[in-house]
Amino acid sequence: MRITSVAQARAAYHDRNTSDATVWTQQVAIGPHGVVSRYTYTVPAGRKALVASAYARWRRVTVAAPVGKITLFLNQGVGSGMNADIHNLLNTVDAIESISGPGGLFMGPASGVVCNTGDLGTGGTCDYSATHFITEFDA
Numbered sequence: 369m370r371i372t373s374v375a376q377a378r379a380a381y382h383d384r385n386t387s388d389a390t391v392w393t394q395q396v397a398i399g400p401h402g403v404v405s406r407y408t409y410t411v412p413a414g415r416k417a418l419v420a421s422a423y424a425r426w427r428r429v430t431v432a433a434p435v436g437k438i439t440l441f442l443n444q445g446v447g448s449g450m451n452a453d454i455h456n457l458l459n460t461v462d463a464i465e466s467i468s469g470p471g472g473l474f475m476g477p478a479s480g481v482v483c484n485t486g487d488l489g490t491g492g493t494c495d496y497s498a499t500h501f502i503t504e505f506d507a
Contacts, residue, residue, distance in 0.1 A: 422469030432492025
């Protein structure tokens with residue numbers, strides 16, 4: 369006699385039609401600007417996504433006179449998601465600040481990530497780079 373069950377364990381997320389959905393930006397020698405969205409990503413219907421990690425790096429290229437607050441903002445999730453932000457007033461050539469954002473965030477359909485930058489100075493330039501490493505899979 370053979371005993372069988374119709375109940376099957378569901379495949380792990382990494383075995384459910386995965387695809388790379390990594391988003392990134394690299395802006396070089398950018399002058400002062402209001403808040404600008406550098407990239408966005410939204411999880412498509414019928415899919416889920418895992419943010420494996422996030423990384424942001426800012427660098428002062430030329431001195432600002434006067435200096436204004438700079439912002440490099442990474443947001444993950446909707447509402448109470450996780451953030452990784454750089455806010456500073458550093459004004460020496462080649463000043464660098466970087467941050468690694470939290471990983472391991474699972475997002476459902478219509479949730480997503482965003483990267484914004486801003487520089488409230490009146491001169492000088494900055495480099496901005498940011499990445500969200502994302503894997504999409506079937507819901």
